[in-house]
Amino acid sequence: MELDVFIIQTLINVLIILGVFSALAGFTTYLERKVLAFMQRRLGPMYVGPYGLLQVLADGIKLFTKEDIVPTNSIQTVFKLAPVILPASAFIAFAGVPFLPDMEIFGVTFQPLIVDSNAGILFVLGMMAVGMFSPLLAGLSSGNKWSLLGGARTAIQLLSFEVITGLSVLAPLMLVGSLSLIDINNYQIENGWLIWQQPIAFFLFLIAGYAETNRTPFDLLEHEAEVVSGYATEYSGMRWGLFFIGEYVNMYIVAFLTVLIFFGGFGEGTFVDGLLYLAKVFFFIFLFLWTRAAWPHLRPDQLMWLTWKVLMPLAVVNIVITGLVVMF
Amino acid sequence: MFETIAFYTFSFLTILAFAITVTTKNVLYAMSSLAGGMIIISGMFFLLNADFLGVVQIIVYTGAVIALYAFAMIFFDSTKDIVETKTGKTFFILTVLSSVMLVLILTIPMASGQVEALYPIHEGVGNAQDVGMVLFTKYLVPFEVAAVMLLVAMIGGIIMAGKKMDKNLTEIKENEE
Incomplete structure (x- = not known):
C-alpha cells in the first residue's frame, strides 16, 4: 500500500472511531434510559425534544458546565488523570476491531480497521483490561473510604474476570488457529458460526464481558446501595462523564467481539453482510440493557463463588474437550 | 522515519x-x-x-x-x-x-x-x-519447571490462606467472645 494512502486511511479510521463511537456512547445512555423505561412501564426522558431525543445534548451541556471539584485530601495528579485512562484505553482497543467489512470507495479499498495485527484479539482484550486501572486509581487517590472500597473491588473483579475471558476465548481460538480477528471471521464463512461449536465459551465470554465493562449483574464497583457510588464518589462534571464514555465504548467493543468471534462477524463482506453485522452488534447492546432491567446485582462473595467455582472450571473443561476434539 | x-x-x-x-x-x-x-x-x-x-x-x-x-x-x-x-x-x-x-x-x-537474532520472525507465520x-x-524444560513452580506456589497459597475456610469468619469471632 502507498504510504500517503495508508496515512489518510488511518486518519479517517481514527476520526471515525473517536467521533462516531464517542457520539454513540452518548446516544446509548439515551437508549438505555428508554429501554429501561419501556421494560419498567415508564416513559423515560420525554421533555427535551421529540421523544426526549435531545436529552443527550442537555446532559452533555450539564456535564461540561458543572463545577469541577478536586478534593483537598486527594492525590491531585492521579485523581485528575484517572478518568482519562478508561476512555483512552477503550478507544485504543478499538484500533484492533474491524467495525465494518472492507469497502471499495472511488476504486480504493478502504479497510475500516486500524491495525490488522496477528495478535488482534489479545490486543483488544489486553487494552480493555488496562482500562481497569482507571477505577482503581480513582478509588485509591480520592481519599475517601467508599472510593477505596470501590477500588479494592476493581482489583478483585479484574483479576478474576481476566482469567475467565482469556480461558473462554482460548477454545474457539484453538479451532481457528489464529489470533487475528479477520482470520476468525473468515474461518466462520466456511465452517458456520462458532457459537454452534462453542456454546459454553460464548456464555462464559459474555458473562466475563459484562463483568469487565462493569455492567449491572456485576456492577459492584459503584453499587449505590452498598458503597455510595464506589470509585466515582468524589467525581463531578466531565471527569465523571469520562468514566461513562469509557464504559459505553467498552460495551461496544464487547458487542463487536462477541459478534466477530461467535456470530459470524461480517461474513463475506457484502453490503447486506455489513448491515447484518451492525444489526447483530446492536442486538448485543440491547441485550446489555435488557440484562440490566431484568437482573438484580450480585454480592461480592457470590461473584467470587461464580468466578472460581463455576465459570473457571467450566472454561477449563471446555478447553480440554476442545483440545481432544481438535487432536483426534 | x-x-x-x-x-x-x-x-x-x-x-x-x-x-x-x-x-x-x-x-x-x-x-x-x-x-x-x-x-x-x-x-x-x-x-x-x-x-x-x-x-x-x-x-x-x-x-x-x-x-x-x-x-x-x-x-x-x-x-x-x-x-x-x-x-x-x-x-x-x-x-x-x-x-x-x-x-x-x-x-x-x-x-x-x-548479538545475533537466533529466532528471527518467519514471514507469513x-x-x-x-x-x-x-x-x-x-525451552520445554524451563517452561515445565516454571509451570511446576507456579503449581507449588498456588498449593502453598491455598493452604496458607485456607485455614478454617469451611467456617464463617464472623461466627468464629462470636464464639470466641
Whole structure:
C-alpha cells in the first residue's frame, strides 16, 4: 500500500472511531434510559425534544458546565488523570476491531480497521483490561473510604474476570488457529458460526464481558446501595462523564467481539453482510440493557463463588474437550 | 522515519515513567508510573514486529501491577508520603555504581556487535506460532519447571490462606467472645 494512502486511511479510521463511537456512547445512555423505561412501564426522558431525543445534548451541556471539584485530601495528579485512562484505553482497543467489512470507495479499498495485527484479539482484550486501572486509581487517590472500597473491588473483579475471558476465548481460538480477528471471521464463512461449536465459551465470554465493562449483574464497583457510588464518589462534571464514555465504548467493543468471534462477524463482506453485522452488534447492546432491567446485582462473595467455582472450571473443561476434539 | 520518532518517544516515556517510580515518595505515584512504564515498553515490541510479545507484556503487567496495587492498599495509606529510613550517602553511591555496572554488562555485547537474532520472525507465520515453536521445543524444560513452580506456589497459597475456610469468619469471632 502507498504510504500517503495508508496515512489518510488511518486518519479517517481514527476520526471515525473517536467521533462516531464517542457520539454513540452518548446516544446509548439515551437508549438505555428508554429501554429501561419501556421494560419498567415508564416513559423515560420525554421533555427535551421529540421523544426526549435531545436529552443527550442537555446532559452533555450539564456535564461540561458543572463545577469541577478536586478534593483537598486527594492525590491531585492521579485523581485528575484517572478518568482519562478508561476512555483512552477503550478507544485504543478499538484500533484492533474491524467495525465494518472492507469497502471499495472511488476504486480504493478502504479497510475500516486500524491495525490488522496477528495478535488482534489479545490486543483488544489486553487494552480493555488496562482500562481497569482507571477505577482503581480513582478509588485509591480520592481519599475517601467508599472510593477505596470501590477500588479494592476493581482489583478483585479484574483479576478474576481476566482469567475467565482469556480461558473462554482460548477454545474457539484453538479451532481457528489464529489470533487475528479477520482470520476468525473468515474461518466462520466456511465452517458456520462458532457459537454452534462453542456454546459454553460464548456464555462464559459474555458473562466475563459484562463483568469487565462493569455492567449491572456485576456492577459492584459503584453499587449505590452498598458503597455510595464506589470509585466515582468524589467525581463531578466531565471527569465523571469520562468514566461513562469509557464504559459505553467498552460495551461496544464487547458487542463487536462477541459478534466477530461467535456470530459470524461480517461474513463475506457484502453490503447486506455489513448491515447484518451492525444489526447483530446492536442486538448485543440491547441485550446489555435488557440484562440490566431484568437482573438484580450480585454480592461480592457470590461473584467470587461464580468466578472460581463455576465459570473457571467450566472454561477449563471446555478447553480440554476442545483440545481432544481438535487432536483426534 | 515513523519508527525513529516512535522509538525515541517510547524510550523517553519509559525512562521518564521509571524515573518517577524510583524517585517519588508517594506509593500511588510510584505504582502508577510503574504500570505506565511497563505498558509503554510494549511499544518497543510492536516496533520490532513482535506483536504477540508486546500484547503479552501489556496483559501480564496489567494483572501483575494490579496485584501490587492490592498489596499497597493493604499495607500503606496511599495518601501519605513514605519516609525513607536508609538515605545515607554511601547507599546512594552504591546504588548508582551498581546500576551503571548493570547497564555496562548488558550493553557491551551490543556495542561489540556480538548479538545475533537466533529466532528471527518467519514471514507469513504469526508471532504466536513462532513463540510456541521455540517454547515447546528448545525451552520445554524451563517452561515445565516454571509451570511446576507456579503449581507449588498456588498449593502453598491455598493452604496458607485456607485455614478454617469451611467456617464463617464472623461466627468464629462470636464464639470466641
